[in-house]
Amino acid sequence: MKRSRSGLAAILPFLWLAVFFAFPFLLVGKLSLSHTVLAIPPYAPQLHLSQGLPGFRTFLAGLSGETYARLTQDRLYLDAYLSSLRIAGLAAGLLLLIGYPIAYGIARCPPKARQALVMAVILPFWTSFLIRIYAWIAILKPAGVLNAALGLVGLGPVEILNTETAVLIGLVYAYLPFMVLPLYAVLDREDESLIEAAQDLGATPLSAFWRVTFPLSLPGAAAGALLCFIPMAGEFVIPDLLGGSETLMLGRVIWTEFFANRDWPAASAVAIVLLATLVVPIVLFEREQAKVLS
Amino acid sequence: MRRGPSTFNIASVVLGMAFLYAPIVILVVYSFNASRLVTVWGGFSTRWYAALFQDQQMLDAIWVTARVGVLSATLATLLGVLAAVALVRGGGFRGRTILAGGIYATLVMPEVILGLSLLLLFVAAGLPRGFWTVTLSHATLTLAYTTMVIQARLGSFDISLEEAAQDLGCPPWKAFALITLPVIAPAVAAAWMLAFTLSLDDLVIASFTSGPGATTLPMRLYSQVRLGVDPKINAVSTLLIGVVATGVIAVYLLRQRRAPA
Amino acid sequence: MASRQIGAIRSTFAPWEDPAAKPLVRFEGVSKAFADTPAVKGVDLEIYEREFFALLGPSGCGKTTLMRLLAGFESPDAGRMLLEGRDIGADPPHRRPVHMMFQAYALFPHLSVAQNVAFGLRRQGVAKAEIGPRVEEMLAMVKLEGLGKRRPDQLSGGQRQRVALARALAPRPRILLLDEPMAALDRKLREETQFELMALQQRLGMTFMIVTHDQDEAMVVADRIAVMRAGEIVQVGRPAEVYEAPADRYVAGFIGDVNLFEGRVAATEGPLIRLVTEDGAFDAEGSGAVGERAWLAVRPEKIAVHAEPPADPRNRLAGTILDYGYLGDWTTYVVEIAPGRTVRAARANATRTVERPLGCDDPVWLTFAPSSAVVLTR
Numbered sequence: 064m065k066r067s068r069s070g071l072a073a074i075l076p077f078l079w080l081a082v083f084f085a086f087p088f089l090l091v092g093k094l095s096l097s098h099t100v101l102a103i104p105p106y107a108p109q110l111h112l113s114q115g116l117p118g119f120r121t122f123l124a125g126l127s128g129e130t131y132a133r134l135t136q137d138r139l140y141l142d143a144y145l146s147s148l149r150i151a152g153l154a155a156g157l158l159l160l161i162g163y164p165i166a167y168g169i170a171r172c173p174p175k176a177r178q179a180l181v182m183a184v185i186l187p188f189w190t191s192f193l194i195r196i197y198a199w200i201a202i203l204k205p206a207g208v209l210n211a212a213l214g215l216v217g218l219g220p221v222e223i224l225n226t227e228t229a230v231l232i233g234l235v236y237a238y239l240p241f242m243v244l245p246l247y248a249v250l251d252r253e254d255e256s257l258i259e260a261a262q263d264l265g266a267t268p269l270s271a272f273w274r275v276t277f278p279l280s281l282p283g284a285a286a287g288a289l290l291c292f293i294p295m296a297g298e299f300v301i302p303d304l305l306g307g308s309e310t311l312m313l314g315r316v317i318w319t320e321f322f323a324n325r326d327w328p329a330a331s332a333v334a335i336v337l338l339a340t341l342v343v344p345i346v347l348f349e350r351e352q353a354k355v356l357s
Numbered sequence: 358m359r360r361g362p363s364t365f366n367i368a369s370v371v372l373g374m375a376f377l378y379a380p381i382v383i384l385v386v387y388s389f390n391a392s393r394l395v396t397v398w399g400g401f402s403t404r405w406y407a408a409l410f411q412d413q414q415m416l417d418a419i420w421v422t423a424r425v426g427v428l429s430a431t432l433a434t435l436l437g438v439l440a441a442v443a444l445v446r447g448g449g450f451r452g453r454t455i456l457a458g459g460i461y462a463t464l465v466m467p468e469v470i471l472g473l474s475l476l477l478l479f480v481a482a483g484l485p486r487g488f489w490t491v492t493l494s495h496a497t498l499t500l501a502y503t504t505m506v507i508q509a510r511l512g513s514f515d516i517s518l519e520e521a522a523q524d525l526g527c528p529p530w531k532a533f534a535l536i537t538l539p540v541i542a543p544a545v546a547a548a549w550m551l552a553f554t555l556s557l558d559d560l561v562i563a564s565f566t567s568g569p570g571a572t573t574l575p576m577r578l579y580s581q582v583r584l585g586v587d588p589k590i591n592a593v594s595t596l597l598i599g600v601v602a603t604g605v606i607a608v609y610l611l612r613q614r615r616a617p618a
Numbered sequence: 619m620a621s622r623q624i625g626a627i628r629s630t631f632a633p634w635e636d637p638a639a640k641p642l643v644r645f646e647g648v649s650k651a652f653a654d655t656p657a658v659k660g661v662d663l664e665i666y667e668r669e670f671f672a673l674l675g676p677s678g679c680g681k682t683t684l685m686r687l688l689a690g691f692e693s694p695d696a697g698r699m700l701l702e703g704r705d706i707g708a709d710p711p712h713r714r715p716v717h718m719m720f721q722a723y724a725l726f727p728h729l730s731v732a733q734n735v736a737f738g739l740r741r742q743g744v745a746k747a748e749i750g751p752r753v754e755e756m757l758a759m760v761k762l763e764g765l766g767k768r769r770p771d772q773l774s775g776g777q778r779q780r781v782a783l784a785r786a787l788a789p790r791p792r793i794l795l796l797d798e799p800m801a802a803l804d805r806k807l808r809e810e811t812q813f814e815l816m817a818l819q820q821r822l823g824m825t826f827m828i829v830t831h832d833q834d835e836a837m838v839v840a841d842r843i844a845v846m847r848a849g850e851i852v853q854v855g856r857p858a859e860v861y862e863a864p865a866d867r868y869v870a871g872f873i874g875d876v877n878l879f880e881g882r883v884a885a886t887e888g889p890l891i892r893l894v895t896e897d898g899a900f901d902a903e904g905s906g907a908v909g910e911r912a913w914l915a916v917r918p919e920k921i922a923v924h925a926e927p928p929a930d931p932r933n934r935l936a937g938t939i940l941d942y943g944y945l946g947d948w949t950t951y952v953v954e955i956a957p958g959r960t961v962r963a964a965r966a967n968a969t970r971t972v973e974r975p976l977g978c979d980d981p982v983w984l985t986f987a988p989s990s991a992v993v994l995t996r
Binding site (some may be wrong): 085164180184290294341 | 361362363365366367368369370373374376377378379380381383384387394436437439440442443444445446447452453455456457458459460461462463464465466467468469470471473474475477478480481493494496497500504529550551554557558560561564565575578579582583590594597598601602605609
Binding site for chain 3 (some may be wrong): 540
């Protein structure tokens with residue numbers, strides 16, 4: 064009796080998600096089957112509900128898969144698709160390699176320091192993302208901080224800005240908190256007596272780590288990797304600002320199609336393809352999340 | 358007993374923190390650089406701050422962003438409280454999985470997709486794009502974050518406190534308002550702050566859903582950044598970082614003092 | 619048995635023995651299941667005005683559920699609950715004049731001690747001018763004068779417990795429910811608190827119902843104890859009745875230590891029954907039909923330990939001491955009466971020195987009076 068009443072609280076969030084999240088996807092799907100015209104809004108056919116059922120029929124007849132056909136014909140889309148997945152995958156791997164030692168290091172610290180360090184990991188996340196990426200331009204550009212520093216020790220100069228390396232650096236930098244926190248959450252929860260038991264049974268500290276700590280932390284690693292991979296695959300700001308013209312990623316393609324080319328159907332079709340690709344990792348993420356929370 | 362950190366552990370943490378903070382420190386330092394070039398230290402100067410406060414477009418953008426942030430964060434927090442109550446207390450109500458799934462999906466959804474789909478919604482609904490469309494979009498974007506923060510706190514909330522209030526004569530809604538809300542208030546405030554900063558920070562969704570007269574600060578910054586490094590941006594960034602850091606650290610210290618372990 | 623009083627203490631307070639007395643609370647066939655697992659099964663129970671009533675049982679026996687049913691946090695699947703003759707089953711918790719002291723106290727952390735105590739009074743609409751003095755009075759009653767301005771996290775465990783008590787008592791409930799009220803206190807504080815609770819209940823003339831898994835606590839504080847097992851009430855009675863005349867083996871074993879001998883009823887003779895067991899024939903009080911399967915239950919402290927064989931062979935057992943534990947006030951002996959079969963006997967250490975102390979492997983003889991043992995048929 065009490066339970067169902069708490070369930071009533073779900074009504075408003077439910078409606079909100081339906082209107083502002085679920086329903087718009089249908090619109091994206093619909094638009095991806097339309098074609099471009101020089102008008103406002105720049106696509107056809109349009110659904111006019113005032114015309115009733117006949118209007119709906121003409122609307123349906125006007126839909127076509129031509130935009131998708133265009134996607135398959137142009138190499139650019141396939142290249143962008145593949146490099147999005149490759150860069151996001153690579154960045155997720157790098158994030159694991161870099162984030163794990165940090166999370167593990169924090170978990171080993173005394174409780175007071177742990178709290179402050181977790182805070183320190185979150186803090187940059189509270190400052191503007193755009194600004195933090197912008198800071199990397201100043202560091203990586205040819206006459207930037209990095210090359211100045213390398214020059215002092217007689218090295219360089221290196222050309223990093225406007226390459227894939229710069230995009231990877233930016234991604235790792237921006238998403239590091241999202242990798243460290245889930246990892247830290249599982250590592251912090253680990254029962255210290257498990258390690259002691261392993262060592263008591265003859266394991267060296269290193270093998271105790273590999274055989275006990277590491278396997279137990281895998282759910283956190285999976286959650287962190289997915290939490291980063293999914294939005295990174297559609298990332299726009301980082302490839303746009305750090306990647307130069309040669310780094311193609313789907314987020315940028317959607318942005319360019321939409322803002323520069325005013326090709327709304329193409330932007331929608333690319334979004335649908337990206338979404339279809341990400342459904343599997345999203346479902347995996349939700350499974351992991353449910354496990355972590357239960 | 359927990360083992361202390363090894364040298365490797367300490368090195369990882371120190372390097373990680375250096376990586377996280379170096380760009381921010383560089384940004385702050387160069388906002389006081391008299392020279393326009395990042396590699397040349399032209400002496401200490403606040404000229405970029407002065408220039409910033411004469412840039413009316415920038416100031417307008419800051420004002421729009423602040424209003425959008427406050428409104429959307431408030432909306433997202435209200436929705437987040439409701440969603441968290443449903444998820445934590447709802448037990449086995451139908452659609453709990455769908456609600457949780459929808460919320461986590463907005464959390465990871467690439468912003469480009471979210472922005473595009475929201476734009477199409479507003480076009481279809483015939484809403485003129487501007488202040489309100491950005492606000493609604495930002496509430497949608499940040500709803501997942503507020504829900505997660507409040508859900509975590511509500512999950513560890515001792516339900517017997519609410520029962521005690523009912524036992525002493527409070528109807529359920531009043532027990533929630535008099536006991537639960539004040540107790541979880543720090544988490545609700547943190548959720549609001551998080552939503553506010555996310556809104557302050559968003560470029561992609563604002564670009565899609567905003568219209569004339571509602572240019573937000575990130576949109577303004579983005580168009581400036583594309584034109585090249587401008588020390589004025591360093592100045593505005595430093596101000597932003599200062600405001601947020603002060604707020605976050607103040608909240609953190611306050612909570613430390615309030616809740617001795 | 620009517621001529622003799624069970625237990626050593628006589629009490630004049632016994633409304634349950636008065637057929638004209640009306641119970642304050644009455645459970646009628648109350649049942650409650652959680653997801654098909656029954657927690658409370660058809661409980662009938664009557665609690666009287668001014669009674670200190672204890673629900674005793676192991677964890678998971680349904681005692682807390684029964685209490686939560688009365689407070690209104692659970693609704694029964696079947697049966698009725700009457701308060702002063704009125705069915706309160708449909709009332710939500712906030713409309714019931716029943717208050718609860720929660721196990722972990724559930725003090726509102728954002729309110730001061732005084733605000734916590736005033737909480738129920740405010741809800742009742744007590745006039746503002748009256749609340750202050752009432753709160754002071756309650757705080758004085760639980761000896762927390764001057765601590766009204768503190769927050770719960772600035773108090774010790776014992777002080778918090780008192781605040782919880784004052785908060786639940788302030789609105790003058792018809793019955794106060796105490797859910798394991800002393801579980802979080804250390805032993806010494808627990809004993810003190812038990813006596814204070816009893817004194818308070820006497821002074822206020824209120825009805826208390828306590829839920830506990832601690833048999834000693836129930837024995838000390840309660841006028842009557844209801845022993846629960848698996849959702850059912852097995853026995854209701856005064857502490858001495860429950861101890862000296864347990865309804866079955868479960869109650870006998872749950873409250874205190876007991877030695878059990880299984881056998882068959884061979885003869886009955888007045889109040890006495892002759893039970894034939896593997897270890898010999900014994901006489902004891904109880905009821906049973908000849909030929910029926912039954913158990914002789916005898917508590918360790920009622921068994922006398924002798925170094926020389928007593929002359930009277932009635933209720934006599936021979937064995938050797940296997941083990942013993944010196945507890946200061948008592949010494950417990952584990953005596954092997956047959957290979958693999960042991961009996962526990964306890965002896966009060968009435969004197970500081972004993973001429974010939976008993977030790978391991980010493981042959982001993984055990985005896986007990988027929989009136990000290992009881993025959994159980996369940």
